[in-house]
Amino acid sequence: MDAKANGPSAKQSGRAVDGPTNPMVTPLLTDLYQFTMAYAYWKAGKHNERAVFDLYFRKNPFGGEYTVFAGLEECIRFIANFRLTEDEISFIRETLPSCEEGFCDYLREIDCSDVEVYSVSEGSVVFPKVPLLRVEGPVAVVQLLETPFLNLVNYASLVATNAARHRFVAGKSKLLLEFGLRRAQGPDGAISASKYCYMGGFDATSNVAAGMLFGIPLRGTHSHAFVSSYMSPDEIVEKSLQSADGSSTCEDFVSLVQTWLNKIQWLHSLRGTFGETNQSELAAFTSYALAFPNNFLALVDTYDVLRSGVPNFCAVALALSDLGYKAVGIRLDSGDLAYLSSEARIFFHTIEKEFGVSGFGNTNITASNDLNEETLDALNKQGHEVDAFGIGTYLVTCYSQAALGCVFKLVEINDQPRIKLSEDVSKVSIPCKKRCYRLYGKEGYPLVDIMTGENEPPPKVGERILCRHPFNESKRAYVVPQRVEELLKCYWSGKSDKAREELPLLKDIRQRCIKQLEQMRPDHMRRLNPTPYKVSVSAKLYDFIHFLWLNEAPVGELQ
Structure with missing residues (x-):
């Protein structure tokens, strides 16, 4: 006070x-x-x-x-x-x-x-x-x-x-995340935006200070920098992960992930859908999952969303599932969001059907990338599979x-x-x-x-x-x-x-x-x-x- x-x-x-x-x-x-x-x-x-x-x-x-x-x-x-x-x-x-x-x-x-x-x-x-x-x-x-x-x-x-207005266009069922801190007009603009966007119907913010001050739920994953900071899975030193119920420990989670990736690649090689994925991206996802097995959400567009990001995410998510964890989902931050989200959803349903992982088809898809009221409306008209939207610049600056x-x-x-x-x-x-x-x-x-x-x-x-x-x-x-x-x-x-x-x-x-x-x-x-x-x-x-x-x-x- x-x-x-x-x-x-x-x-x-x-x-x-x-x-x-x-x-x-x-x-x-x-x-x-x-x-x-x-x-x-x-x-x-x-x-x-x-x-x-x-x-x-x-x-x-x-x-x-x-x-x-x-x-x-x-x-x-x-x-x-x-x-x-x-x-x-x-x-x-x-x-x-x-x-x-x-x-x-x-x-x-x-x-x-x-x-x-x-x-x-x-x-x-x-x-x-x-x-x-x-x-x-x-x-x-x-x-x-x-x-x-x-x-x-x-x-x-x-x-x-x-x-x-963004909530009205997105609809009641979508999760809306305020990601405007870095683009807001100064510290007070950012703090006020987080508070009043939450009041106006958003569900969470990336702004940690606003979370502490006002009790707003916080959401966030990692950036492209985290993904590109890894060169290969060999960099991961601590490879063990205890199961969700604490009853056992997987001593080599990295190998478990690679095993699942091989299965996914074999399955899709029969259909000619993709070849090798980016191994440095796989290493980053694996490392992040080891740190946050209960909250694994991966940014999948650093290299190639459908050929690398999504299959690498699925390999890590399936390895987590073996240990009793449930991955949160993926985030798309570039490209044709309607198309990419729809293709990712098809991929998730295929994984669920082929490997018998219940609920995998409903894995969360979050989209960001300079979204605004107009782009949300356009996505609705195109048809998409996005579950959550992270909105920043156009929201907090009241650009229009x-x-x-x-x-x-x-x-x-x-x-x-x-x-x-x-x-x-x-x-x-x-x-x-x-x-x-x-x-x-x-x-x-x-x-x-x-x-x-x-x-x-x-x-x-x-x-x-x-x-x-x-x-x-x-x-x-x-x-x-x-x-x-x-x-x-x-x-x-x-x-x-x-x-x-x-x-x-x-x-x-x-x-x-x-x-x-x-x-x-x-x-x-x-x-x-x-x-x-x-x-x-x-x-x-x-x-x-x-x-x-x-x-x-x-x-x-x-x-």
């Missing part, structure tokens, strides 16, 4: 909240103008005015019609431990030399005990315009939270959504879209609603403190998200409600909800006595995400031409938005 976590703001109702996962997430991880505004608020005596900000986004990423919300836990960890150190205050003084000393005294005292955070549950499927977070508190303090919150939510939600574009807008101050206007209607903010609901239909699918004023009565099951597009007067519909879910819940209540939600475990957030995605109507989820999900406001809020719009917009004058 960060040392700052011992301060008074790190606890709420007696419950401690750990500091941010990344120690670089401090109050200085913000834009300079947050501190210049804080000073200006303080100088004008406005710094303690009660403000309400909404954090939301305007458009779904990747050409889709849904987004997965992520990053909430890190936001709560940040504000629970929000205190400026003397070194940080000294740096602000140096950066803004014209500031009065009293502002530094103010900075020494501030924390987030007067802040309240209401949020959609992490792992939820969310849509444009609906607040993901509503942050209430002294305007200067909340202003200092803007950039860190956006930083913690934007990438987290983007990569979780990217992971969910650089950023989500969340914004943080003032919607109320001192109980007075505020609106941000723009010639681009999509950038007009929705004013005032709001409550947000998801309305479900008869078939159990979400029909529409609706925002209402804070004091409006909530939608009721079985009661018809008019849902209006926030800005287009012709887009409106009546809905009779069969279930109503309130979206914004209190996750940080400061020093108030309001009950707050507990932060769930990562595995529970992941399950929520998977369940939410399964609840969505299929036409909202499809890759091509998905149906836009409807986001609306109540009739009363619609009227107020347009009243405030007209009241705040300057009136032109024609000459």
Whole structure:
């Protein structure tokens, strides 16, 4: 835990909240103008005015019609431990030399005990315009939270959504492995990617640090370097391997492997399918199996997948089977993955049939090699036998879209609603403190998200409600909800006595995400031409938005 976590703001109702996962997430991880505004608020005596900000986004990423919300836990960890150190205050003084000393005294005292955070549950499927977070508190303090919150939510939600899209294309039955550490944008990009890809539906990661930090299952085998580092089986000094049940020991596992390779070669020589395999590759596989007999998974494309890699793997796997072990499978990292996986599967079934090794035909086939959403879709259309996909670059860098574009807008101050206007209607903010609901239909699918004023009565099951597009007067519909879910819940209540939600475990957030995605109507989820999900406001809020719009917009004058 960060040392700052011992301060008074790190606890709420007696419950401690750990500091941010990344120690670089401090109050200085913000834009300079947050501190210049804080000073200006303080100088004008406005710094303690009660403000309400909404954090939301305007458009779904990747050409889709849904987004997965992520990053909430890190936001709560940040504000629970929000205190400026003397070194940080000294740096602000140096950066803004014209500031009065009293502002530094103010900075020494501030924390987030007067802040309240209401949020959609992490792992939820969310849509444009609906607040993901509503942050209430002294305007200067909340202003200092803007950039860190956006930083913690934007990438987290983007990569979780990217992971969910890959899961949707791959299908429920495939194992998805995140292999992006070496290609991610720096250490934090890698750690965050591992966490939020797991949240979005991936099964495991190669990132050992993420495995320790978050309890994500780890997967990995060996590289081409390991294979090419061997010259021949003669290099293997320790050749013995105890059986799986410990009852016996094979003194020369290398010879056992060679015996099985001879049988495989004899069998296939009758069919003319291949000749001699690469002996250095066989040595590497044998050595790896001696080290990991319970987890033998071989990278088979160093020299030639079908002529060498697969038969060499089979020889080692059959030798392991003689001793009671079951090999995990192979990994393909290059070439025509659809063809190679199909041919490897045929090979495995032939081995099972000819040598009577039960289940060998179902040996796992993992594929990697710069996979992305499009290549997964293409493989599905071609037909393949891949059981697991290792995906890295395109997943963790969110190659097809650089950023989500969340914004943080003032919607109320001192109980007075505020609106941000723009010639681009999509950038007009929705004013005032709001409550947000998801309305479900008869078939159990979400029909529409609706925002209402804070004091409006909530939608009721079985009661018809008019849902209006926030800005287009012709887009409106009546809905009779069969279930109503309130979206914004209190996750940080400061020093108030309001009950707050507990932060769930990562595995529970992941399950929520998977369940939410399964609840969505299929036409909202499809890759091509998905149906836009409807986001609306109540009739009363619609009227107020347009009243405030007209009241705040300057009136032109024609000459």
